[in-house]
Each structure stands twice: as C-alpha cells, then as structure tokens.
Amino acid sequence: MQTAELIWEIKNNIEKIGRSLKVIEVCGTHTVSIYKNGFHTLFEGYIDFISGPGCPVCVTHEGYIDRLVELSSEWTIYTFGDLLKVPGSSKSLSQARANGGKIKVMYSPVDAVEHLENNEKVIFAAVGFETTAPAFALSLEKVIEKGLKNVKFACELKTIDEPLKSLLQNHIRVDGIILPGHVATVIGVDSFKFVEGFKVASVISGFEGYDILLSLLSITQDILNEDFTVKNEYKRVVKKEGNVIAKGYIEKYFERTSAFFRGLGLIPGGGLKIKDEFREYSIDMSYDNTKQKDSLCRCADVLTGKIKPFECPLFEKVCTPISPKGACMVSQEGSCNAYFRYGKWKGR
Ligand code: SF4
Incomplete structure (x- = not known):
C-alpha cells in the first residue's frame, strides 16, 4: 500500500x-x-x-546518579553517553567528571571489557531494558573468563x-x-x-x-x-519466541527484582539484578527511592501521559538539550527532547 x-x-x-x-x-x-x-x-x-x-535514562532515579558520582572518586565508571547529563540531586556525571571524577563513556560494555587490565577498579553503569541486558550479561561472562577481580556492575536494568x-x-x-x-x-x-x-x-x-x-x-x-x-508488524526482526540466545544470557546471570521508575514508583519485578551466585561482581547501589529532588521538572507526569512536554513550565525556557533540567530532555529518546527537536505543537 x-x-x-x-x-x-x-x-x-x-x-x-x-x-x-x-x-x-x-x-x-x-x-x-x-x-x-x-x-x-x-x-x-x-x-x-x-x-x-x-526510555531507560528517563526513568532512572537521581539517587542512582548520586551513587555513581560518589563512587567515581575511587572507581572508574564506564557509562553510556546518554547518562552523562542526567541530573543527580547535586550534580550530573558530566559535572562530576569535570571535578575530577573518573568517568569514561563506552559504546559497548563487551568491547570495554576486552581492554581492561586486572588491576583496574571499574564499575559498569548497567542501565537499560531487556535489549541491553544481554550485552551486560555477556560482559559479565567475559569478566569472569578473564579473571578480573576489580570489575563490578552497578545494576539498574529494567524489564518492560x-x-x-x-x-x-x-x-x-x-x-x-x-x-x-x-x-x-x-x-x-x-x-x-x-x-x-x-x-x-x-x-x-x-x-x-x-x-x-x-x-x-x-x-x-x-x-x-x-x-x-x-x-x-515487525516480523522482519521480531519472532514469536524472541531471541533465545539473548534470553538465555539474561536468565543465566540476572534475576527479577523491584525497581524504581520515575512516574510509576517502585515496581515489584520491574528490574533485573545479578544472581546471588555472581554477587561478587555486583556493587551495592542502594539509595532512598522515596526521596526525589525538589524540582519544577515534570518528567514523572510526562512519562505517565498526564501532560505533554510543552506543558512543563521549564520546557524550552530554561530546559533545553544543551541545558537539561530533567532526564526526559537529556536523552535523545526522551519525549521532551523529541518535542524540542521536532515538535510543531499547538501554542509554540
Ligand atoms: S521540559 Fe525539562 S524540566 Fe520539563 S519535564 Fe521535560 S525534562 Fe523535565
């Protein structure tokens, strides 16, 4: 047609x-x-x-960012670029890096593991949904195979x-x-x-x-x-049973846990954590998910369909992709970012 x-x-x-x-x-x-x-x-x-x-970046709690910022004085944090500008309660990873924090951008955790030496103290910021989880599972497998003892995963993986x-x-x-x-x-x-x-x-x-x-x-x-x-309608890629190998990697290394989603709160079974038998590769990322930064940012309402991005009082005035005030403007896949770049919405 x-x-x-x-x-x-x-x-x-x-x-x-x-x-x-x-x-x-x-x-x-x-x-x-x-x-x-x-x-x-x-x-x-x-x-x-x-x-x-x-959008995994959009739903991530600022407490997770705060914890990575804290750890970056001692460990080298490997993260996807999208997470760099997400505001924590006091600073983003990008700001922490400018202040001397050890933060590196990775394109693939699997490639990053290939280049690690045994004495490096590294934390992988494992953020994403089931699409990304197999890559972190494979990285963990390679870490084990290489006998790397100072590599940990800060697991904030989500299920859909x-x-x-x-x-x-x-x-x-x-x-x-x-x-x-x-x-x-x-x-x-x-x-x-x-x-x-x-x-x-x-x-x-x-x-x-x-x-x-x-x-x-x-x-x-x-x-x-x-x-x-x-x-x-995506039959050229998606099969009834999915990708059995990728699912196998998830099942081998991860199990379900509760996870925080901005806008939705704590969801039982909404996250993935490293299985107990591999817990030496996991770093404690506990944070208080009941507290959120006092902010005019309305990402939570955007993510639950209560408002459109342009209804947020900060949209385009003080919140832009160059100077994001919330995660939905940071990520290239965030609604606020998409509205900013392509929206010809009413009232603009
Ligand atoms: S426009 Fe900015 S401040 Fe407003 S909801 Fe979106 S990300 Fe948050």
Whole structure:
C-alpha cells in the first residue's frame, strides 16, 4: 500500500470509530520517529500520541546518579553517553567528571571489557531494558573468563512488562499501544500476551515512518473488529519466541527484582539484578527511592501521559538539550527532547 493510501485508510477507520484515539508508544525510539515524521500534526484531531516509560535514562532515579558520582572518586565508571547529563540531586556525571571524577563513556560494555587490565577498579553503569541486558550479561561472562577481580556492575536494568502493567492498571486509559520493537526482538511476541487482558489494541512495531503507519492501521482495524490479540508488524526482526540466545544470557546471570521508575514508583519485578551466585561482581547501589529532588521538572507526569512536554513550565525556557533540567530532555529518546527537536505543537 502506498503511504498516502495508508494514511487515508487510518483516518477513514478512525472516522468509522467515531472519536479520536489515545495511542501510547512505549519506546523512546518510537517517540522520536513519530515526531520526526510529523505524525503528531498529520493525525491531529485523530490521534493523541502519548509517550510511555520505555526510555531507560528517563526513568532512572537521581539517587542512582548520586551513587555513581560518589563512587567515581575511587572507581572508574564506564557509562553510556546518554547518562552523562542526567541530573543527580547535586550534580550530573558530566559535572562530576569535570571535578575530577573518573568517568569514561563506552559504546559497548563487551568491547570495554576486552581492554581492561586486572588491576583496574571499574564499575559498569548497567542501565537499560531487556535489549541491553544481554550485552551486560555477556560482559559479565567475559569478566569472569578473564579473571578480573576489580570489575563490578552497578545494576539498574529494567524489564518492560511490569511497568507497562502498572501504567495500564493505575495511570492511564488508552485505545492503542505501540509496543517496543527493540525489546520484543529479545523477549518475543508471546511475552506481551498479558496486554490482551487490558482489552487494548496493541502492536509490535518497527521504527521507520512506514512501520509506524502500518502499526496505526493495525490498531484502528483491531478497534473496529474488537480484536485485542497482540499483533506483530515487525516480523522482519521480531519472532514469536524472541531471541533465545539473548534470553538465555539474561536468565543465566540476572534475576527479577523491584525497581524504581520515575512516574510509576517502585515496581515489584520491574528490574533485573545479578544472581546471588555472581554477587561478587555486583556493587551495592542502594539509595532512598522515596526521596526525589525538589524540582519544577515534570518528567514523572510526562512519562505517565498526564501532560505533554510543552506543558512543563521549564520546557524550552530554561530546559533545553544543551541545558537539561530533567532526564526526559537529556536523552535523545526522551519525549521532551523529541518535542524540542521536532515538535510543531499547538501554542509554540
Ligand atoms: S521540559 Fe525539562 S524540566 Fe520539563 S519535564 Fe521535560 S525534562 Fe523535565
């Protein structure tokens, strides 16, 4: 189907449904694709796009950053670049580095391990969802194989199913869900079957503009047909059972634990921690997740669909990608960042 035809079909279906739809995209890469392709304006009056909690940097508590900052005076912290500017309660990792903190940016934890020597005191900031967890599991395996004794993992890995359940149960009502293609590549279609219980049209989607349109068509057709089975419009990558090898690595080294999500709070089973048998490679990252920095930043409301980024009083005035005041503006996949770069929203 041609793109124009697809757009016409989606709008036509929504007219048959007889009301505008609320559609949530869970993954930050989808948020960026929707805004980059201008779908928020193209479907204005037809679809209200809401961003969910699938950007790992955005949901990370400042207590985790504070702890890494503290540890950086003694250990070398290896982190993905996205985490550098996330504000802690007093400073970010980037500011800590400017003050002499030992912080290095990595592109792959597996590559980083290859270059480590036995006497180096290193902590890997393990942040991400099931997409990233296998890379940290493989790194841990390589650390064990190399006999490195001074390498630890600061585990803040998340799972997608429990926060999604919490969001749908307690925070928001939506007509459709664009499920995260990256995570689905690892955990598979079947892992999202729980969504069917919420009677919401849902579809695993790829990330190109055309993929998103196919997914929106699927959602509108499912609403018309009252069909709430999970659909897969990313078949070229996502399999029913997922990536068995990657899942095997997660299961070998990690187990479920409670995890904090900004906006959703503490979610039982929402995180992954290193299994007890490998605990010598884990560093204590306990922080008080009941306390949050007193700030005008409204990331928590953005991440649960209560407000749009431009409704935050700091948006664009004092909070920009150069000078972010909250995690949702730091990450390239954050909603505030996507709105800033691509939004032509009402009232701008
Ligand atoms: S615009 Fe900035 S301050 Fe406001 S919610 Fe987004 S990240 Fe937080």
